Amino acid sequence: MTTLQTVFAKAKADDRAALIGYLPAGFPTKDGAIAAASAMVEAGCDVIEIGLPYSDPLMDGPTIQDAVHRALTNGTRIADVLRTVEGVAKTGAATLVMTYWNPIDRYGAERFARDLANAGGTGTITPDLTPEESEPWRAASAAAGIDTVFLVAPSSPETRIKAVIDSCTGFVYAASLMGVTGARESVGSAAKGLVERTRAHTGLPICVGLGVGTGKQAAEVAGYADGVIVGSAFIRRILDAPDEASGLAAVRELGAELAAGVRG
Amino acid sequence: MTAQEGTVLSTADLAGNGAHGNDPDIHGKFGIFGGRYVPEALIPALDEVAAEYDKAKNDVAFLREFDHLLRTYAGRPTTLTEVPRFAEQAGGARIILKREDLTHTGAHKINNVLGQALLTKRLGKSRVIAETGAGQHGVATATAAALMGLECVIYMGAVDCERQALNVARMKLLGATVVPVTNGSQTLKDAINEAFRDWVANVDHTHYLFGTIAGPHPFPEIVRDFARIIGVEARRQMLELTGRLPDAIAAAVGGGSNAIGIFHAFLDDEGVQLHGYEAGGRGLESGEHALTLTAGSVGVLHGSRTYVLQDDEGQTIESHSISAGLDYPGVGPEHAWLKDSGRASYHGITDAEAMDAFSLLARTEGIIPAIESSHALAGALKLGREMGPEATILVNLSGRGDKDMGTAMKYFNL
Numbered sequence: 214m215t216t217l218q219t220v221f222a223k224a225k226a227d228d229r230a231a232l233i234g235y236l237p238a239g240f241p242t243k244d245g246a247i248a249a250a251s252a253m254v255e256a257g258c259d260v261i262e263i264g265l266p267y268s269d270p271l272m273d274g275p276t277i278q279d280a281v282h283r284a285l286t287n288g289t290r291i292a293d294v295l296r297t298v299e300g301v302a303k304t305g306a307a308t309l310v311m312t313y314w315n316p317i318d319r320y321g322a323e324r325f326a327r328d329l330a331n332a333g334g335t336g337t338i339t340p341d342l343t344p345e346e347s348e349p350w351r352a353a354s355a356a357a358g359i360d361t362v363f364l365v366a367p368s369s370p371e372t373r374i375k376a377v378i379d380s381c382t383g384f385v386y387a388a389s390l391m392g393v394t395g396a397r398e399s400v401g402s403a404a405k406g407l408v409e410r411t412r413a414h415t416g417l418p419i420c421v422g423l424g425v426g427t428g429k430q431a432a433e434v435a436g437y438a439d440g441v442i443v444g445s446a447f448i449r450r451i452l453d454a455p456d457e458a459s460g461l462a463a464v465r466e467l468g469a470e471l472a473a474g475v476r477g
Numbered sequence: 478m479t480a481q482e483g484t485v486l487s488t489a490d491l492a493g494n495g496a497h498g499n500d501p502d503i504h505g506k507f508g509i510f511g512g513r514y515v516p517e518a519l520i521p522a523l524d525e526v527a528a529e530y531d532k533a534k535n536d537v538a539f540l541r542e543f544d545h546l547l548r549t550y551a552g553r554p555t556t557l558t559e560v561p562r563f564a565e566q567a568g569g570a571r572i573i574l575k576r577e578d579l580t581h582t583g584a585h586k587i588n589n590v591l592g593q594a595l596l597t598k599r600l601g602k603s604r605v606i607a608e609t610g611a612g613q614h615g616v617a618t619a620t621a622a623a624l625m626g627l628e629c630v631i632y633m634g635a636v637d638c639e640r641q642a643l644n645v646a647r648m649k650l651l652g653a654t655v656v657p658v659t660n661g662s663q664t665l666k667d668a669i670n671e672a673f674r675d676w677v678a679n680v681d682h683t684h685y686l687f688g689t690i691a692g693p694h695p696f697p698e699i700v701r702d703f704a705r706i707i708g709v710e711a712r713r714q715m716l717e718l719t720g721r722l723p724d725a726i727a728a729a730v731g732g733g734s735n736a737i738g739i740f741h742a743f744l745d746d747e748g749v750q751l752h753g754y755e756a757g758g759r760g761l762e763s764g765e766h767a768l769t770l771t772a773g774s775v776g777v778l779h780g781s782r783t784y785v786l787q788d789d790e791g792q793t794i795e796s797h798s799i800s801a802g803l804d805y806p807g808v809g810p811e812h813a814w815l816k817d818s819g820r821a822s823y824h825g826i827t828d829a830e831a832m833d834a835f836s837l838l839a840r841t842e843g844i845i846p847a848i849e850s851s852h853a854l855a856g857a858l859k860l861g862r863e864m865g866p867e868a869t870i871l872v873n874l875s876g877r878g879d880k881d882m883g884t885a886m887k888y889f890n891l
Contacts, residue, residue, distance in 0.1 A: 268661065268793040269778065271673040272516045278660055291790050314514050315777040319791030341514045341780070345504055366518030368680065373520060391518055392678040 214333045215307040217360055217383040220259045221418040221439060230435035230475040232257055233420060234468065235311060235444030237264030238297040239289025240280040241451055241460065247300035249451060252461045254304040256468020257475075260440070261301050262338060265294045265312035272313075272340045274395030276445040279452065291320055295332040302333030309362065309383075311338040314346075322349050326357035336360030336383050344376040351380060362386050365411055367403035374411055384418040384440060385411055389425070396426030396446040405437050431474030441475050443467075486544040490709050491534055492702045499744055499811070505694020508817065510810035513693040515673070515780040522680045527695040529600050534702065539595065546591045547706060550624070553588075554710040555579050557718055558874075562841035563854075567861025570868040573723070575711045575739060577875045578846065584876030585707060585735045586617035590686060592703035594621035597684040604628040604683040608672040610637055610665035610731070611802030611849065612644025613876055614688030619653035621686075629653040632672045634664035637801045644880050662795040665731075665805045669779050689732025690809030693780030697809050704738030711871060712742045723871040725750040725860055729852040730823060731767065731803035733812045735875035740821060750822070753812060754856035756798030757825030767796035769808040770816050770823040778807040784816070799828035799884060800848040802876075824859075826852040832888055834858060835878065847876035848884060 224231040234253040238246050250261050266284035270277065294310060302308040310329060317325045317339070329337070336359045342350060344363065354361045360383030365374050368391060378385055387408050390401030401424060408419050420440030425431060426449075431441045450467055454460030492500075505511045513523060533539040547553040555576045564572040577585040590607075597605055605627050609615030615631040622629035631648050635657040638645050648655050661667040669692075676685040687696040690704070715723055726743060728736035730753040743749045758766035766772070769784050776785035778793060786794040786806035798804040815821035831848055834855035839845045846854060850873070857872045864870070878885065885891065 267791075269666065269670055271670045271779070272677070274674070282660075285792065313777075315785075315787070316791035319774075319776055319787065319789070340516055341777075343513055343515070343517065343520060346512055346514060364517045366516065368518050368521045370521060373517065377517060388516075388518060391680060393674045 214302055214335055215305055216335050217260065217307050220307045221384065224259060229477065230438055231259040231420070231440040232431070232472055232475045233260040233262060233440050233442040234258040234447055235262040235264060235442065236447060237266050237277070237281050237284050238294040239266055239284030239287055240448070241283065241457065242287060243289060243293050245457055246297050249461060249464050250297070250301045251304050252464045253447060253468050254301070254306040256465045257472025258306060258468055260307045260309065262309045262311040263294060263297050263301060265291065265310055265316055267313045267316055270313060272393055274393040274445065276448050276452070277394050280448045291316065295328055298329065298334045299332040307335045308333060309336045309338055310334055311340070314339055314342045317350065322353040323356065326353040326359055330357040330359050334359060336362060338362040338386055340364055344380045347380050364388050365407060367391055367401065367407050371410070375414055378411065378415040378417065381417055384420050385415060386442070387411060387419050387421045387438065389421050389423045392423065394423060394445055396449065397424040400424050400430050400434055404434065408438050428470035428474035431471045432477055435475040435477060441471070443471055486540045488535055488540070491540065491705065493705065493741060501694060501698055505698065507811050507814035510782050510813040511694055511697060512782050513780060514777045514782070515693045516677055518677050519680065523693055523695065525600065530596060530695060530699050533596055533599055543592055543595055547588065551580050551587045551591060553580070553706065557711065557714045560838070560842045563838050564861065566837060567858045569866030570861030570864055570870055572857050572861065572870050572872060573715070573718070574872050574874040575707060577707060577735065577873060578877035582613070582617045582620050583879065584613040584617065584847065585704060585738055586614045586688065587620070588706055588738070589688065589700050589703040589734060590617040590621040593684070593686045593699065594625050594627065597627060597686065598625060600684055602682055602684045604679065605686040606630045606632065606672050606675050606683055607686045607688055608632045608665065608668040609688065610668070610804060611800065612637070612641040612648070612880060613802060615653070615655070616644050616647045616651070618686050619648040619651035622653065623651045630675065631655050632658055632668040632675070634662070634668050635659045636663040637665065640884060641801055641880055642883065664801070666793065689734040690737050690811055691732045691779055691781055691783065691807050697781065697811055700734055701737045701741060701811060704734050705741045707735070707738035707873060708740060708742030711739055715871060719869060722746050722749050724864060724868045725752055726871045726873070727752050727754060727853045727857040727860060728873040729803060729849045729875060730755050730770065730808060730812060731805045731849065732807070733809035735873050737809060737811055739873040744820065751815070751820060752856055752860060753821055753823040754826045754852040755823060756800055756803035756852060757827040758797040760827055761825060765797035766825065767798045767803050767805060768825045769806060770812060771825050781810050783810040783813045784808055799831065800852070802847065802849040803852065824856060826855045830855040835885065836889065845878035846874055847878050848881045850875045
């Protein structure tokens with residue numbers, strides 16, 4: 214499997230930021246998610262986050278909520294998430310799962326980590342798991358050889374930043390603004406400062422997410438971060454497309470624009 | 478003047494001073510339950526609320542102001558009412574009601590909101606948001622916000638907006654903005670998700686005035702402490718009225734605030750049985766219920782580890798109850814702890830049993846209870862028959878039934 218370490222090393226060698234795309238498993242359909250994520254890779258995404266659809270996604274804005282609701286409505290289960298990871302990992306992209314904690318907790322931390330690694334997954338992003346509660350998951354992930362990614366936020370004081378990065382392997386996810394997921398007119402002005410504050414404490418790559426949706430924004434973020442994370446903007450393209458083929462074309466188009474953006 | 482003198486609440490009244498051994502640890506854990514499972518962005522705000530609350534609960538001026546509001550605005554202490562005609566259906570046991578329905582705004586929710594509104598001002602914040610199911614917490618929050626000049630936004634499931642239209646109108650009249658939530662099951666659970674989303678974006682000037690003892694630390698502890706006055710008063714009043722403590726206490730459990738409010742002052746009284754009644758809806762077998770403690774499993778919902786109605790992959794299962802206020806697939810972590818430790822026991826009451834008790838209390842005693850509280854009343858009837866005529870049962874009549882008249886009209890064809 215492609216690891217986050219190799220992705221960031223390669224991007225660094227190319228003197229650019231990595232491009233990370235998000236899509237929930239099961240959206241727009243179970244197979245359609247694999248096709249769309251593969252199109253994102255073809256268009257230039259280095260890393261794919263596969264969302265594990267959850268009934269109560271309290272960190273997500275309306276676009277991702279809508280996509281996740283569709284995924285759950287069409288019966289997407291953890292086996293489908295793992296199958297999606299397997300399909301996407303075959304493209305050569307480093308493939309992570311982004312998930313709220315309860316589905317892993319219920320599935321069993323060790324079992325989930327093992328099954329994810331066997332599917333070719335390289336790690337997880339867990340937006341509602343704090344460092345204080347993360348020990349069982351870090352242990353299970355270490356045993357399975359996968360990375361753990363946690364979030365820092367503009368509101369995080371130094372002590373919290375330190376606690377979060379101590380739990381991270383792979384990279385640190387810097388939330389660009391105080392808010393939920395969703396493309397916005399501008400990336401939060403707090404993002405750059407947060408990346409700088411975080412960089413003072415860690416050598417890990419720092420990637421910025423929340424609110425990024427255009428090539429111009431990607432270029433701006435790539436100016437100070439090691440990776441640019443885009444989710445809602447890809448989903449919006451699929452939601453707005455009249456059919457699956459034009460949705461894939463729209464995803465490729467956005468992927469290319471963002472990929473050009475991270476190359477400055 | 479110290480906190481112990483006069484009519485001012487003491488620290489012990491407010492929080493029990495830890496003497497009961499049931500306070501959460503530094504991470505907000507009651508045993509394995511509680512904690513914080515929230516986006517990192519909210520952690521500083523939760524830390525800020527926890528730190529300010531720790532100062533407030535030991536601040537005589539704060540206790541005095543809270544006590545003053547409870548007495549002069551909320552209408553405390555609420556009385557006890559013995560209901561002998563109602564109790565005729567309970568095998569002759571004595572049934573005594575703690576009348577939270579007589580508070581301003583008509584439910585126990587007012588206690589917590591007055592405390593948290595004061596806390597909001599201490600935090601220097603100008604806006605409160607809240608979630609509501611039946612609307613009682615929303616009405617109480619809008620009321621406290623009006624009283625203290627705070628901007629107020631209430632999130633309410635679209636389904637609940639419809640079945641609790643009267644309370645929506647009340648909140649608007651009080652100056653609050655009511656936001657119908659159309660995600661998911663469009664009930665309380667989804668209103669909580671939406672309120673959290675608002676809070677993440679506006680945490681610099683907004684306090685999330687959480688309405689029950691669920692959610693991330695420190696909410697379960699704060700809401701419990703502000704609701705604790707119910708049991709503190711009831712304990713004294715029972716001793717005055719009957720010369721002894723009750724044999725059992727019955728309370729309805731949705732999120733669990735009214736139940737913890739009356740249970741808490743009795744935790745160390747080992748002879749007092751504590752019974753929580755959850756919404757059995759159309760019955761356990763129907764799958765349409767809110768039997769979180771009796772049929773749920775341990776998981777994480779809304780920032781806390783507790784019992785949850787969930788499937789084998791951790792997806793929340795939608796709950797059902799005729800009572801919007803009990804229609805919640807989670808429960809406060811302290812109840813999860815009380816269940817596992819065996820100190821309290823939890824049972825289901827179906828919609829039909831609750832509505833029978835609702836009607837019975839109205840006809841025998843001239844009191845129209847909230848449908849939430851009717852679950853506790855139905856539980857007390859069963860308990861009385863089991864415990865026999867010597868038993869004295871204290872019921873937390875957590876709210877009045879005006880808001881539920883629409884449901885009652887349909888149910889009874891009135």
